[in-house]
Amino acid sequence: MLKVEMKDIVEAYGRIRNYVQKTPLIYSPETSERTGSEVWFKMENLQPIGAYKLRGAMNNILGMSDEDLKCGGVAASAGNHSQAVAYAAKLKGVSAVVCVPESTPMNKRYGAIKHGARLVVYGPNYEDAENRAHEIEAEEGRKFVHAYESNETIAGQGTVAIESLLEKGDFDAILVPTGGGGLLCGVAIAAKAMNPDIKVYGLQTNTSAPWDKSFHERKLNNDCPFLPTCADGLEGAITWPNVELALTCVDDIFVVDEESTREGIKWMAQKHHYMIEGASATCLAALFEDHQELKGKKVLCIITGGNIDLDKFCEICEKDY
Amino acid sequence: MLKVEMKDIVEAYGRIRNYVQKTPLIYSPETSERTGSEVWFKMENLQPIGAYKLRGAMNNILGMSDEDLKCGGVAASAGNHSQAVAYAAKLKGVSAVVCVPESTPMNKRYGAIKHGARLVVYGPNYEDAENRAHEIEAEEGRKFVHAYESNETIAGQGTVAIESLLEKGDFDAILVPTGGGGLLCGVAIAAKAMNPDIKVYGLQTNTSAPWDKSFHERKLNNDCPFLPTCADGLEGAITWPNVELALTCVDDIFVVDEESTREGIKWMAQKHHYMIEGASATCLAALFEDHQELKGKKVLCIITGGNIDLDKFCEICEKDY
Incomplete structure (x- = not known):
């Protein structure tokens, strides 16, 4: 809750x-x-x-433990949240992975990678991309930064x-x-x-x-x-x-x-x-x-x-x- | 000078x-x-x-003497300066007259009158409107607020x-x-x-x-x-x-x-x-x-x-x- x-x-x-x-x-x-x-x-x-999404993303990144900072963050979103997490991570020198579904247009993909995030394109819709992000969370020990449920x-x-x-x-x-x-x-x-x-x-x-x-x-x-x-x-x-x-x-x-x-x-x-x-x-x-x-x-x-x-x-x- | x-x-x-x-x-x-x-x-x-024109207009209006405040201001311009003077005058509760040439489109005329300035439409081009503004300066004792030469x-x-x-x-x-x-x-x-x-x-x-x-x-x-x-x-x-x-x-x-x-x-x-x-x-x-x-x-x-x-x-x- x-x-x-x-x-x-x-x-x-x-x-x-x-x-x-x-x-x-x-x-x-x-x-x-x-x-x-x-x-x-x-x-x-x-x-x-x-x-405004930068505010939430920044709060997540700046609140990371030393362990989190080492492993970096991972997020899923085809919109502003991806860019926000990528931008916040770059500002703090933390690595970030952003998962988007295959339907995401090129300009929105670019929004994340221009700030240095690793882009993962996965599955036909958002749920697939989010599931992939959770796998990466488990595999790489990254902190999952949720767009709203956090x-x-x-x-x-x-x-x-x-x-x-x-x-x-x-x-x-x-x-x-x-x-x-x-x-x-x-x-x-x-x-x-x-x-x-x-x-x-x-x-x-x-x-x-x-x-x-x-x-x-x-x-x-x-x-x-x-x-x-x-x-x-x-x-x-x-x-x-x-x-x-x-x-x-x-x-x-x-x-x-x-x-x-x-x-x-x-x-x-x-x-x-x-x-x-x-x-x-x-x-x-x-x-x-x-x-x-x-x-x-x-x-x-x-x-x-x-x-x-x-x-x-x-x-x-x-x-x- | x-x-x-x-x-x-x-x-x-x-x-x-x-x-x-x-x-x-x-x-x-x-x-x-x-x-x-x-x-x-x-x-x-x-x-x-x-x-940015608001800055110059505001400085003119706020710097007015008691005499100027009583008589108000007058300006000539078909653009942002008119709006700036009208807005600044309204903020300070001072009366303003704005002179524009006949070529001024309706939306730019509206920009000045929506802030309560008196609009004077005069002559075919800017110089005519400025001359009329100087006449009003003399007739009504208003302070002339120049758009740049001041x-x-x-x-x-x-x-x-x-x-x-x-x-x-x-x-x-x-x-x-x-x-x-x-x-x-x-x-x-x-x-x-x-x-x-x-x-x-x-x-x-x-x-x-x-x-x-x-x-x-x-x-x-x-x-x-x-x-x-x-x-x-x-x-x-x-x-x-x-x-x-x-x-x-x-x-x-x-x-x-x-x-x-x-x-x-x-x-x-x-x-x-x-x-x-x-x-x-x-x-x-x-x-x-x-x-x-x-x-x-x-x-x-x-x-x-x-x-x-x-x-x-x-x-x-x-x-x-």
Whole structure:
């Protein structure tokens, strides 16, 4: 069972703060005017690897024992987590292996190897790559760095909330794009410890929303459609431990429309000239969709990352919404 | 004659620092690998109005006498400076008038009025709008806030260098996109005061390069082609006082290719997922064009702004370079 407390997140922040970017917290007059909320963005797309995932990876790598440091780390992911682990390991001079499924496109493979990680391409889908990573964990004595189902990872991601609330403490609500739930749990635990009145909402798109039933039924339920989505970082089935932890600290899960999410990408480009990935744009989608819980409130949106393919970005921005 | 010293820039920084964003200073492994320089970006596109111009405007508004505060400010510009003055005036509760020529598109007009400035549309080109602004200065007793030919403006823009060098002091060179020359002079004066070994280079595109002859011949020379350019913020004829001041503190002016500049916009979108305006991309162009002065050096690029039209941005990004 996962167990993360505020003291773990505080400790993580002390550990990683000199290794991660203190990202800007920016007010959006345009989004505030449109939505009737007071909207702020925490720009985690400005981390060196273009996503908040660096925080959790860095906390894992910096918390390694001498034994772990010698053997190195191993991770599985086709997305930002791979890059994060590779980057963090390089910074600390530790060896890293990253396992990806065969379906992973070349540019995402490059994201890991450019930081010096050993790339292992294995099996048709994510589960195969994760299984291979666990074999490597056993064979080589490497520390497995989980993308979300890990106390160290959750504590690292939670530092986003500490950093934001130390700059501006009076938010009413925080919107957290949610895939596996590492960021969601970390942010909720830190935010509630700093100010119990803050509401924390997890966001998924209607094209991949296993958190919706799982959270509301209080049991794991991956029985939902998984359709193509611009929010690739949030896509896929989930596991019970993060849901179980979220049930102790998260206020609600909102499911947003795929189309509103695409509109969110275009809105940020048009109004603020920021390129953000689909996952981040679920925050805009939630605001556009007029949730009563957000009306008139001071809302912090975690802009989780900016790693979007340029062609896809332009295709989305050329459409009308 | 313009006269700005380090103490003016230090004073400006003390005055404006709580009103402007401390923007991130970010290392670019990709650009470093491609160019053989160690490349860093100062992300002034993350200022609230999307450009460094806020610094100079803020310094003017915050430095106003009681008399000035009562009468308010007036500025002329079709670009970022208008927005900057309007935003700064609103923050301080001062009234502002912004004069633009009739050719100014609606979205740029909106940029000023959304911050509550009074908009005056006057005459076919910039000079007409500036003349009208001077009339308003006389008629209404308002303080004229010049976009570049002003000690207060230059001192404000120079704070970019103080902020960057306090974070990382050992740059060999700074690349400064140059229009009127306010930023160029401010950065050069501050940088040389903090570290006389730093080289400061001004950048223009070959589609509008009056600084080239003017600087090298040491006299004003606006006799050069003015062609359509993606770097609209740098476009246009210049005046003598900023050249005269630059001759005392700037090392050289580089003229970069229009096409390399467009490639710079695409490169930043592709590799870093940042939307930057053409002016900022001249830094990338200079690095791509292999200036010997930059080879192997630690180079700071001032990313001056991100205010680029989304259609134009996608058009540039869809081309091959």
